[in-house]
Amino acid sequence: MADHDHSHEHDHDHTEPPGDLELKVKALESLLVEKGLVDPAALDVLIETYEHKVGPRNGAQVVARAWAQPQFKEWLLRDGAAAIASLGFTGRQGEHLRVVENTTTVHNLVVCTLCSCYPWPVLGLPPVWYKSAPYRSRAVSDPRGVLAEFGTALDPDIEIRVWDSTSEMRYLVLPQRPQGTQDWTEVQLAALVSRNAMIGVEKAQQPEDGTAA
Amino acid sequence: MKPGKTSHIDKLPGLVSDGDGPVFAQPWEAQLFAMVLELARQGVFSWAEWTERLGVEIAAVRDRGEADSGTTYYRHWLVTLEQLLSEKGVVQHSDVQSRATQWREAYLNTPHGQPIDLSAGDSSQA
Known part of the structure; x- marks a missing residue:
């Protein structure tokens, strides 16, 4: 109840103002609404979408379908944006999207060294570490070290390709399908695909009883 | 690069604690994010213009030696948006x-x- 016991010079009841950044955002929003450039209801829809409807589960469905259907995989690698749009995942930062495939000889890693471009329609919004200066620089200068920090060990003879996203092109990693999943459904397969695997800092999860053949 | 001692700047912050899903640390970040998308949709600026200017601002942040940790990301958005709107004469x-x-x-x-x-x-x- 007594939220603010500390004494202020004003003794009348008041509401504690938010911080400067939040006040600035409120200021911008109210000014833009007055100019008719922003509709608060449209903002709410966007926020709802990005908080609850767009996320890495979308990308996991894409990966699972590529694992299960060779024709889809071929399309995905040839024209990522179109193949992904066929599953209903479209929108900002998804228009130009290239899917890069991990193989027994190549491992792919995605970064945006400039400003954290990221394939929103399939992965949602990027995690904090993706936007941090250390990741943006070290993914390029020391990709193997970054992978090790994520617990991802690669054989020394595996080539690591680092893809630097731009406003013109964004990337999604197609991880290797784990062994021992031949009979799995797409829903089961999707559960093995984490956000980090699609950025390339990890591999797809192994099925619990899976054995590396 | 020398093995052994690594400076703290080499450590990746938030490596393990960050779960799946959209990341707005505070409501104003979501509000700002949505405003930028909406303004781009309205054509106040193009998305290519936005990402280029955001990249310039983030590089400037680094040059000034200010925090660029991932948690500061939407601060860079706010500065970039204010500058763009001011330049375009939309909001001073x-x-x-x-x-x-x-x-x-x-x-x-x-x-x-x-x-x-x-x-x-x-x-x-x-």
Whole structure:
């Protein structure tokens, strides 16, 4: 109840103002609404979408379908944006999207060294570490070290390709399908695909009883 | 690069604690994010223009030696948006500043628990 016991010079009841950044955002929003450039209801829809409807589960469905259907995989690698749009995942930062495939000889890693471009329609919004200066620089200068920090060990003879996203092109990693999943459904397969695997800092999860053949 | 001692700047922050899913640390970040998307959709600026300017701002942040940790990401968005809107003559810096002050006054003039109305901050406008 007594939220603010500390004494202020004003003794009348008041509401504690938010911080400067939040006040600035409120200021911008109210000014833009007055100019008719922003509709608060449209903002709410966007926020709802990005908080609850767009996320890495979308990308996991894409990966699972590529694992299960060779024709889809071929399309995905040839024209990522179109193949992904066929599953209903479209929108900002998804228009130009290239899917890069991990193989027994190549491992792919995605970064945006400039400003954290990221394939929103399939992965949602990027995690904090993706936007941090250390990741943006070290993914390029020391990709193997970054992978090790994520617990991802690669054989020394595996080539690591680092893809630097731009406003013109964004990337999604197609991880290797784990062994021992031949009979799995797409829903089961999707559960093995984490956000980090699609950025390339990890591999797809192994099925619990899976054995590396 | 020498093995052994690594400076703290080499460590990746938030490596393990960050779960799946969208990451807005605070509501204003979501509000700002949505505004930028909406303004791009309206054609106030193009998305390519936005990402280029954001990249320039983030590089400038680094040059100034300021924090660029991932948690500061939407601060860079706010600075970039203010600059873009000012350059394009849509909203001037001074208008943002005075409106922010007006909002602040509105909070201070509103009893706790009541909805905040901007008009409650009008006392600041003489």
